[in-house]
Amino acid sequence: MLGAIEAGGTKFVCAVGDEDFKIIERVSFATTYPEETLQRVFDFFDTYPQVKAIGIGSFGPIEVNKQSQKYGYITSTPKTNWRNFNFLGEMKKQYSIPIGWTTDVNAACLGEYKVGSAADDHSCIYLTVGTGIGGGAIVKGEIIEGFGHTEMGHIIIRSHPDDDFDGFCPYHKNCLEGLAAGPSIEKRYGIKAENLDANHKIWEILAYYLAQALVNYTLILRPEKIILGGGVMNQVRMMDLVKKEFSFLLADYVETPDLDAYIVTPSLRDNAGITGGLILARQAL
Known part of the structure; x- marks a missing residue:
């Protein structure tokens, strides 16, 4: 046991x-x-x-x-x-x-790699987008760690033209987590993410930030699969919005698998x- x-x-x-x-x-x-x-x-x-x-x-x-x-x-x-x-x-x-x-x-990345959405792949990234943003990466069965573990949620990204929010991360303010994690929505509007309309502009803004991160991870690690979990990704439009922004930002610079097979949700939930x-x-x- x-x-x-x-x-x-x-x-x-x-x-x-x-x-x-x-x-x-x-x-x-x-x-x-x-x-x-x-x-x-x-x-x-x-x-x-x-x-x-x-x-x-x-x-x-x-x-x-x-x-x-x-x-x-x-x-x-x-x-x-x-x-x-x-x-x-x-x-x-x-x-x-x-x-x-x-x-x-x-x-979570290890679970999805062994018996979940990436079970047929040799490499993957798992990113959770919720109260915070964190990520893990596995290449050829090994979790990527060096001097320390990865901190994928704290990369610096550029602000959306229609977003004047400064970010809430106490260390970096406008890092990915500071701009796109769940609490950023409440900090902006005083309302929790689940209470916002599906057509609200914020979902496009968050997708823009997440897509920037996925482009960066793609260019640096070239994984076979990216798995997106966490409460923010439960919003019904988010996956389609992220894929659309990812495709635009990557601009066909490098090849990836078909996006519907490349950017997915965790099968283990x-x-x-x-x-x-x-x-x-x-x-x-």
């Missing part, structure tokens, strides 16, 4: 599954203080002593460099209660089993991250 944790800034999901990554049981609860949240994690896994390994996909930034003294930490997160918290260390104090460690979006955690646990063994 394998265990998985999808540690999000808003909620934690814990699950156990079998060797084929089929989820047997999953629970979710709010992300509060570290001690309180981890106690609920322990309460769940303590009922499954047969778990042989756990995979963790965590909100971040996190330290993934094994040579760092802070390997396993959540580092410069805006969630101040979790800043510089030794997440992996606390887990290892509780459980003497292999534990895999990566970002939440890397875990809300289970992408937790499935990736199970796969990470299996790899840790």
Whole structure:
């Protein structure tokens, strides 16, 4: 039996599954203080002593460099209660089993790569567009990491001509996340994204920003598939708008697969991250 944790800034999901990554049981609860949240994690896994390994996909930034003294930490997160918290260390104090460690979006990317929308591909990018924007990339089975993990949501992009919003990112203001994540809509109009009309101009503006990012990722990594998840992408027009803007901005400079096969939604839906955690646990063994 394998265990998985999808540690999000808003909620934690814990699950156990079998060797084929089929989820047997999953629970979710709010992300509060570290001690309180981890106690609920322990309460769940303590009922499954047969778990042989756990995979963790965590909100971040996190330290993934094994040579760092802070390997396993959540580092410069805006969630101040979790800043510089030794997440992996606390887990290892509780459980003497292999534990895999990566970002939440890397875990989702891994799930989609192995058993989801990119199961037939050798490379893919997973981008989630919700409360924040984060991305992971896999090439030939390996998650792309170097000195640290990717931060695809914080690339700098050019503003839409009809958008005078300065951005809400506390670090960069008008980065991709600052301009296109869900909270940017509420900051602009004082209304949540799900309450805006499908024909509102904002959807074209967000598509313009996301398409810029996808063009950049395409030119740098040349993936076989790009998977777009997160709450903002639930807006019915978004995929078509993003593809239209992507095609215009790329301007046929390089070849990509057919756009309907290239820019897709996650087939695992809300289970992408937790499935990736199970796969990470299996790899840790």
